[in-house]
Each structure stands twice: as structure tokens, then as C-alpha cells.
Amino acid sequence: MALRARAASRALQSLPSLQRQLMLERLANSLEASTEEIMAANSLDVQQAQGKVGDALLQRLVLKPAKIAQLAAGIRAIAQQAVGPQLGADLIGLVTSREQINDLLALDDVIDLVIPRGGNALVTFIQRNTRIPVLGHADGICHAYVDAAADLDMAVKVVVDGKTDYPAACNAIEKAAGVTVHSDCPQVLAVCGPLPAPPAQRHEYSSMDVSLLVVPDMTQALQHIHAFGSSHTETIITEDAAAATAFLTGTDAACVFHNASPRFADGFRFGLGAEVGVSTSRIHARGPVGVEGLLTTKWLLRGAGHIVAKDTGVTYTHKLLPLA
Incomplete structure (x- = not known):
């Protein structure tokens, strides 16, 4: 096939x-x-x-x-x-068994790219069992940092949307109406009383659960995000323009937002047309990927017997030409 x-x-x-x-x-x-x-x-x-x-x-x-x-x-x-x-x-081919998937993953000389669409277990399995480049992400661990200068009404709206709009989505907040809050943070427990502890600092719930943590400043917030996030989507809620800029430029993630729900991390919402996936890779396409993100370069050269044997000292000039 x-x-x-x-x-x-x-x-x-x-x-x-x-x-x-x-x-x-x-x-x-x-x-x-x-x-x-x-x-x-x-x-x-x-x-x-x-x-x-x-x-x-x-x-x-x-x-x-x-x-x-x-x-x-x-x-x-x-x-x-x-x-x-x-x-x-x-x-177009159809794979109908797990055995066929294993066979396809061995064809790195034939297949250019794998775009897995599924849960963590599927994506991780494919990444670990093929030499074919894989576009995608195994985890969607996202955070909302509510800054000291945040509009709290806006913060509630953004955080609730980020978790409850579609909690199974990879860009749902992991850190709200019908949502179980997990925390082992002393400041949170002092206000809220006993809460279930988070399963781990790095954990994607994909359900109506969130983890809550209080940090002293943005530096600590970014350290936590970079240590336990998945470089997918992070957002800051603040009315402080300088803080927003610092967060936008200092956060290592495919998508970084200011005063907006992480659920906007979507190829359709970004105007990419048909989204083929979301990549947290630092090479080639990153973030929501449309068809353009799958394209590579092909160079066409027309000459009249030109050779490079005597081009020492030659100055090359270049100009843009319309595509053939």
C-alpha cells in the first residue's frame, strides 16, 4: 500500500x-x-x-x-x-489492524511523514517505534498564568473557557464550573481547605480536572511552565502591558496568548484552513499546522550549458521570478 x-x-x-x-x-x-x-x-x-x-x-x-x-x-x-x-x-490507503501500523512504521524509505491523531499512548508509541519523522505532540499540558495585575472577571472567563469548552482537547488548560481542583499548594489549601493532590506536576487530565498553584512572580511561573509544560499553549491574564510582553517573549511554547483562551490554538481559528495537526517540535512547522506547513522546497534550474568549473571570482546576482 x-x-x-x-x-x-x-x-x-x-x-x-x-x-x-x-x-x-x-x-x-x-x-x-x-x-x-x-x-x-x-x-x-x-x-x-x-x-x-x-x-x-x-x-x-x-x-x-x-x-x-x-x-x-x-x-x-x-x-x-x-x-x-x-x-x-x-x-489514499486504509490501515485496518495494529499489525499493519507496525509494518508501515518500518517503511522509512517510502513514507515521508507520520501525523498521529490520538491519545498520548498512541503518539508516544509511534514516536518510539519509527525512524520516520513524526509531526505532532504526545502531551497537551497547558497553563493560564493569572498575573497580579489581572482583571479577575476576565481571568475567570478565560480560565473556565480554557478548561470546560472541550476538556479532552490538547489545548485545554491543565493547571471552573463542574471542575475538580487539585492542589498541594499551601496557599491554596489555606483558602480552599482540603483538596485532592495532583497526580503529578506534569500531568494531562483530558477531563474536568485542573491543578492550581500559587507562585510569587512571573519568573517562578515561567520556571514551572518550562519544567512541567509540553510547549503547546500558554496564556497570561494581565492588564500590565510590560508583564504581557515579558510573558509572550519569555515563554517557550508553540502558542503564547495574552488575555485569551488557549482554546484558540487551532488551525481553523488561525485561518490555516484544514488543520492536519499540532506540532510542539522546534524544527520545521510548529503550533497548529495547515497544508502549507507540510510543504518543502523544490529547486528548478534552467541553463544553457552553464558549468561551475570557471566560476572563481564570479559575482552572482539574484532576482525574484514568477513561478512557472
């Missing part, structure tokens, strides 16, 4: 833009036409998973018609490409 997909991808490179657009339009139409079939299969998956996985993972497993429509819209948003009969179904 991987070899056929590689061959099809090379044929795809030479297609004109219009045919590529038609290809993706057909793919989007096919996705929408198969909504009932997809929903029926998803319903079986959810039934089989009940009682076997946590509520957070089960929530992420549920697929709704609106999500399928969103996927189709995303395909149309990047429509620059159409499957002609010479390419056919080999452009």
Missing part, C-alpha cells in the same frame, strides 16, 4: 492545478455522501469502547455529522488538486 501511494504521489506532482482542485472536490463530495456509513461505523466503535476507555477518550472518539461536514469543508478550502483514473485509489 505504501509503495503504491508513493508511486501515485509522484504522478500527482505533475498534475495541473485544475485537476488537483477537481480531485479534492470529488474527495469532499465522497466524504459527505458516505456520512451515514461513517456514522454507523463510528457508533459501533463507540459501543465497543464503552467501559474500556476513559470518558475523555470516549468523548474524542464520538464523531458527529457536523464534524464530517467540517472535514469536507476543510478539503475544499485547500482544493488546489483530482484523482484521475491513472492515479485512482492508491493515493
